[in-house]
Amino acid sequence: MSRRIVLAALLVLAGCGPATPRNTGVYLLLDTSGTYAGEIRKAQQIILYILSRLEPGDSLAVARIDTGSFTEKDIVAKANFDDRPSAANREKREFAARVKAFVEQSKPAPYTDISGGLLQAIEFLNEKGPGRKEILIFSDLKEELAKGYIRKVPFELKGFDVVALNVTKLRSDNYDPREYLSRVAAWRAKVEAGGGHWRMINDLERLDGML
């Protein structure tokens, strides 16, 4: 009888142990390079959509991609939403206001350090430790590094979902579509080599599967 009681107690304790996190962490990289700066308004709509989909306890960070993106300074806004729904709603409204202010004051960057932004996103989300990690790249995926920036670093993307959003075609892509296709394929290969899951969504009217 006492053995049964001990067994039952152990089962209960096992049920009350530290549970796996069920929250979502989203890191959105915004390309602010000269070729892509015009798309920033669309990015704002995407951020608002993401905010509407996130739950209390989730994390969201928005960072710009500029000349050197592997830095916390490029994080435009970040929030770890409160457990309580009312507080989370208030934080969402504040987040939306910060993004709006950024969009209105955003200036085009001369270079595009996507890899640096991706490394920063990995570091941020690993630190937060959410149950589900999403990195959204709002860019044309055309990386241009300034002189002296080295980004030949393998990405550790195991457990990450990487979603490329609104990958626009450049003027040169229209002349030679192979450039566009090889660019996308190269990023896919990088992500999948790091153990991540790659997706691409260009139709911004159908963002249902994004999160």
Next chain:
Amino acid sequence: MDHILSITPWPVVSALLWFVFLAAALYLARRTAHRAIHAATEAVAQGLRIAAHSVAAAESRLTARNREVLLAAGREAKERIVEREFVRVGETTRKDLTNYPALHRALSESILRIEEDHQKAVEVPPEAPGWVRAVEAVAKIDAKNGASDVLADIHRSMVKAHNEAMQAYRKASAERHGLLRQMMPEWRAIQETLGRVNKVIESLLTRSVAIDRHMQEYEDIVRGQDRAVSILQSSSVVQFFVSALVLMVAIGGAAINFSLIARPMAEMVGGTHFIGSFRTADIAALVIIMVEISMGLFLMESLRITRLFPVIGALPDKMRVRMIWITFSILLLLASVEAGLAYMREVLLQDELATGALLRGESGGELQSQYLWITTAAQMGMGFVLPFALVFVAIPLETFVHSLRTVVGLAGIALLRVFALVLRVLGNGFRHLGMLAERLYDLPLFLPLWLEARRSATNGSPAARDMRESPL
């Protein structure tokens, strides 16, 4: 295969030879094979028969047990009904017949007063005696003898006396009528009193008839009559389905209650914590509803409406009343908390709508209907009322629990009966299967068996006769 058919140069001959060898071998082993088949199939059949007997015995035991349970439940229910009827009779007697002596005194006094009044009413004023004879004597006197004056005086006196007598008579009649009038309220009072007594007596008679009926049914149950068992069974099944239906309705109410408080509960315990695979907020809301139902059960037990917990029913009255007040207070507190949570739910909903509208870029986030208070008030009202409504779940729950025993017993009996039948059929099937296997074994041996039968017939032995008579 080719190897088997190659013992002679001609495959057909080889096959024929094999057939002959096999038939010879089978014929020689026939008796042993038959015994083996018979033993195997009979063993299985016997096992199945024993299993069927065992299941049938279990069914009988379960039937007896179910009958006992049913009779015990019926006896208890009848005892409660009879007890209740006696309590009612007692209350009626105490309430209406306790003051019977006062009633009797009032009746006696009324009757006494009526008698006195009646006595007074029959007394009439006395008439002046002998007047008529005096008048007749005076009338015979000759008027011419100067008696006319006397007569006139007498006449006047007589008229005067007559008037006085008439006045006295009228006065006496008026007094008599007055006395009779006084008797009317007394009559009415007596009538009303007797009416009340009649009503009480009729009520008692009705109750006694009901008690007689219940006692008759109780006696049937105590005697364990089949009719009583049959009635109890059908009643139990009906109660099971009715209580299950009411419980389903109650579960619906609990689900609505849950949806009212689950969302705002996230504000209290956080919306992202999980216990197992369930949100802590949902579990907290469920716990509140369960506590409400438990309090409702205890309240009903303390009120002695249900009898699920004999310990509560056996508590002293003082303690029971305390329990009633404690459980009611907790229920009231929880109902108030629920009303508050329901209000909070509406506030959160509006907040979420406003945030959603802002995130969608809509400008109508702050637009609110002027009739919004109706839904808020309705939610608060439901949050307050549902806990009290759930209190009454205790009644169908008790019926469900009690009838469940009988229904499960009946289902078990039916299941065991079917199982026993299947086992019996399988047992018989195996026995026949053995016979069929023996016949199939004999099928390729038709020729030696026929020859054996012929030889035996020629010899005229009893074995041969048996062989002839028995089918191949």
